[in-house]
Amino acid sequence: MLIEDTLVMIREVILKTVPLDARITRIEFEGPEIAIYSANPRVLYEDETIIRKIAKIIKKRIIVRSDPKVRLPQDRAIEIIKEKIPPEIQVGEIHFDDAFGEVIIEVDKPGLVIVKYGDVLKQVAIETNWRPKVVRKPPMKSVTLEWVKRLTVQESDYRKKILRNVGSRIHRPTVFKSGDVRITCLGGFREVGRSAILVETPESVVLLDCGVKTGVSYSINEFPRLDAPEFDIERLDAVVISHAHLDHCGFLPFLFKYGYDGPVYCTQPTRDLMALLQVDYLEVAAREGGLTPYSMRDVREALLHTIPLDYGEVTDIAPDIRLTFHNSGHILGSAMVHLHIGEGAHNLVYTGDFKFGRTRLLEPASYVFPRVETLIIESTYGAPSDVLPQRIEAEHQLIEIISQTISRGGKVLIPVLSVGRSQEIMLVLNEAFTMKYLPKVPVYIEGMVQEATAIHMAYPENLSKSLREKMLRKDENPFMSEAFHLVSPRTNREELLEGDPCIIIATSGMLTGGPALEYFKLMAPDEKNSIIFVSYQIAGTLGRRVLSGVKEIPIVTRGGKSEIIQVKLRVHSIQGFSGHSDRRQLLGFMKRVTPRPEKVIVCHGEEAKAVNLAETFRQLFKVNAYAPYNLETIRLK
Numbered sequence: 154m155l156i157e158d159t160l161v162m163i164r165e166v167i168l169k170t171v172p173l174d175a176r177i178t179r180i181e182f183e184g185p186e187i188a189i190y191s192a193n194p195r196v197l198y199e200d201e202t203i204i205r206k207i208a209k210i211i212k213k214r215i216i217v218r219s220d221p222k223v224r225l226p227q228d229r230a231i232e233i234i235k236e237k238i239p240p241e242i243q244v245g246e247i248h249f250d251d252a253f254g255e256v257i258i259e260v261d262k263p264g265l266v267i268v269k270y271g272d273v274l275k276q277v278a279i280e281t282n283w284r285p286k287v288v289r290k291p292p293m294k295s296v297t298l299e300w301v302k303r304l305t306v307q308e309s310d311y312r313k314k315i316l317r318n319v320g321s322r323i324h325r326p327t328v329f330k331s332g333d334v335r336i337t338c339l340g341g342f343r344e345v346g347r348s349a350i351l352v353e354t355p356e357s358v359v360l361l362d363c364g365v366k367t368g369v370s371y372s373i374n375e376f377p378r379l380d381a382p383e384f385d386i387e388r389l390d391a392v393v394i395s396h397a398h399l400d401h402c403g404f405l406p407f408l409f410k411y412g413y414d415g416p417v418y419c420t421q422p423t424r425d426l427m428a429l430l431q432v433d434y435l436e437v438a439a440r441e442g443g444l445t446p447y448s449m450r451d452v453r454e455a456l457l458h459t460i461p462l463d464y465g466e467v468t469d470i471a472p473d474i475r476l477t478f479h480n481s482g483h484i485l486g487s488a489m490v491h492l493h494i495g496e497g498a499h500n501l502v503y504t505g506d507f508k509f510g511r512t513r514l515l516e517p518a519s520y521v522f523p524r525v526e527t528l529i530i531e532s533t534y535g536a537p538s539d540v541l542p543q544r545i546e547a548e549h550q551l552i553e554i555i556s557q558t559i560s561r562g563g564k565v566l567i568p569v570l571s572v573g574r575s576q577e578i579m580l581v582l583n584e585a586f587t588m589k590y591l592p593k594v595p596v597y598i599e600g601m602v603q604e605a606t607a608i609h610m611a612y613p614e615n616l617s618k619s620l621r622e623k624m625l626r627k628d629e630n631p632f633m634s635e636a637f638h639l640v641s642p643r644t645n646r647e648e649l650l651e652g653d654p655c656i657i658i659a660t661s662g663m664l665t666g667g668p669a670l671e672y673f674k675l676m677a678p679d680e681k682n683s684i685i686f687v688s689y690q691i692a693g694t695l696g697r698r699v700l701s702g703v704k705e706i707p708i709v710t711r712g713g714k715s716e717i718i719q720v721k722l723r724v725h726s727i728q729g730f731s732g733h734s735d736r737r738q739l740l741g742f743m744k745r746v747t748p749r750p751e752k753v754i755v756c757h758g759e760e761a762k763a764v765n766l767a768e769t770f771r772q773l774f775k776v777n778a779y780a781p782y783n784l785e786t787i788r789l790k
Contacts, residue, residue, distance in 0.1 A: 185213075192223050219284070224254060224283055225283065230283050252309035252313045254282075291607060292630060293633070315416075322390060335788050337786045338350060338781050346367065354495070363377060390415060391471060397423045406431060418476060422612045424461050478491075482515045483505065486615060498790060501525075501789065502527070514620065526790070530755055532780070535762035536761065538736075539735050542729035544730070563722075570688055575606070578687060583632075593636055595655045598640060598657075599642070601660050665695060670695070706720060752778075758780075
């Protein structure tokens with residue numbers, strides 16, 4: 154059977170089921186969905202059982218679109234939208250996507266519109282023949298969100314061609330009813346960084362993550378082993394990205410540079426954060442004269458090929474593979490990957506990085522899945538000694554150090570990672586000010602933290618229940634606290650530091666560059682000041698040297714001159730803010746994961762940690778657990 158035969162079969166089912174007065178004009182693949190274009194879509198909107206019946210027969214997701222000839226002029230459609238949507242909903246910008254027949258409506262409370270005023274949206278669709286898509290109006294301006302929105306609308310015709318091509322590959326007829334399921338370890342095994350796992354069936358090839366190893370330059374160890382004989386870019390059906398950290402997505406654009414033309418699946422927050430971090434990766438490499446393995450054009454191409462999915466949304470990504478994302482609790486949008494292979498022949502769960510514990514920012518990772526035969530699990534904190542302090546202890550320690558510094562007239566520098574850790578610290582400080590655990594001092598925020606926080610505010614439904622409740626129901630936004638002051642890169646930092654005690658949150662988290670390094674130079678000579686590290690400091694970084702007690706540090710100024718920085722400020726490190734599961738949480742997850750997997754593969758951890766965790770799983774849970782090496786191929790079924 155050819156792909157054309159599949160489409161003919163689908164078309165026959167649709168035309169037999171849909172009433173003639175719906176006036177179907179064309180039927181085509183759009184990625185994992187089947188798009189039905191109608192000159193009278195009212196018939197299908199008013200009787201939703203028609204589409205449900207078709208979906209049940211062909212076992213595909215279906216979307217209804219209007220034929221371009223029957224869509225109202227855009228100015229008239231805008232008038233109807235503003236008439237229909239109640240005044241309590243603040244409508245922002247309205248954009249039209251001609252290629253897909255969608256009208257994108259920015260509102261302050263999209264959840265309220267969808268749940269309470271779903272019938273209003275249906276009326277908009279019926280009266281305008283434009284399919285309404287309600288999105289959140291960003292509470293804070295974001296360059297990244299604006300760029301992503303503008304690019305996807307401007308290139309909608311190109312995206313449509315991409316989706317047609319993707320759809321043809323997904324819905325192609327299968328040749329083999331069953332066969333082996335194998336994985337090849339291309340990176341991130343017995344090490345941390347450059348995560349990449351190739352999943353192969355007789356029908357399909359899927360890549361899970363495609364990261365870089367930060368801190369390693371000009372080395373074969375910096376990138377995934379795409380030179381392995383098992384990897385053939387022309388056979389690749391899909392790439393699945395678990396989350397936006399560079400060690401999981403930083404090498405993705407390289408695939409497009411060398412000819413990959415298929416889909417990338419991730420959550421919507423991951424798509425936006427991924428774009429932010431990949432662009433920054435290029436800028437940092439160019440600034441430091443380092444290797445740039447791809448260009449902005451490749452980042453753009455990867456973005457246009459990205460198909461965002463929600464948690465729990467089951468999607469065909471290949472003829473014999475279905476993908477479902479589950480919350481992993483690591484950073485905004487991070488996901489565990491569930492692959493349903495064949496007709497239930499094998500089920501694989503890849504945890505990516507995950508946090509099996511509640512934080513202020515996110516809910517804990519999921520642990521219940523439909524089926525699991527193989528579990529691929531991280532081991533970043535997998536050693537017996539990797540027991541981190543409770544989160545509440547870490548928060549108390551942070552507040553105590555800040556309080557002592559303020560009381561002696563000093564200032565506090567907190568170098569942070571832009572995504573996750575910085576937002577956690579902001580939430581802790583906001584509550585400390587509200588509960589009067591700390592005197593209200595200004596908190597200056599500079600660097601990529603601002604952009605990352607704006608993206609967090611655009612997705613409150615992906616945050617913790619308590620935070621979601623505040624932002625959506627109580628209309629309280631802790632990230633917009635009056636204590637927080639966004640600092641422009643053009644600000645005179647010396648003048649800012651001449652004032653009263655303050656707190657500075659800035660990137661980078663390891664003092665490898667960015668505004669945090671500039672603040673450190675200015676603050677280091679004053680013993681009243683404090684620096685608080687809240688993330689791991691990799692060997693060889695300036696942060697690691699400061700933490701180890703070095704008192705004199707040579708620094709090269711922007712003018713190219715060398716100077717010695719006297720380190721007199723007080724140096725602190727607080728464990729417990731990690732977005733990874735520690736040893737206790739890893740064992741707790743393994744104890745509770747449902748159903749219990751038959752095979753466990755340990756990745757993303759230093760060699761000794763990965764090996765020890767695998768051995769512990771074997772002894773405690775009587776499962777077949779193993780910590781493979783990079784370039785190993787393992788048959789799962």
